[in-house]
Amino acid sequence: MDDIMQYLPFFIPLVIIEVALMLTALVHVLRHNRYRFGNRILWIIIVVVFGYVGPILYFTVGRGEE
Numbered sequence: 001m002d003d004i005m006q007y008l009p010f011f012i013p014l015v016i017i018e019v020a021l022m023l024t025a026l027v028h029v030l031r032h033n034r035y036r037f038g039n040r041i042l043w044i045i046i047v048v049v050f051g052y053v054g055p056i057l058y059f060t061v062g063r064g065e066e
Contacts, residue, residue: 017052018052021052022051024055025043025058028058028059029044029047029058032064035062035063036061036062037061038062046058
């Protein structure tokens with residue numbers, strides 16, 4: 001338990017960043033209809049399941065032209 005408490009100040013900001021990335025990507029997926037690759041359901045699953053990598057993939061590969 002002491003090991004977890006020792007690393008908690010490191011993990012809390014990482015969790016906050018992950019949740020912020022995921023929520024930002026989900027809002028963008030739900031508001032827009034155009035994607036370079038895939039469809040809405042696919043991107044929702046990728047963003048939610050793959051943690052940090054999912055939102056980064058969406059913003060680099062999946063997001064269509066606005």
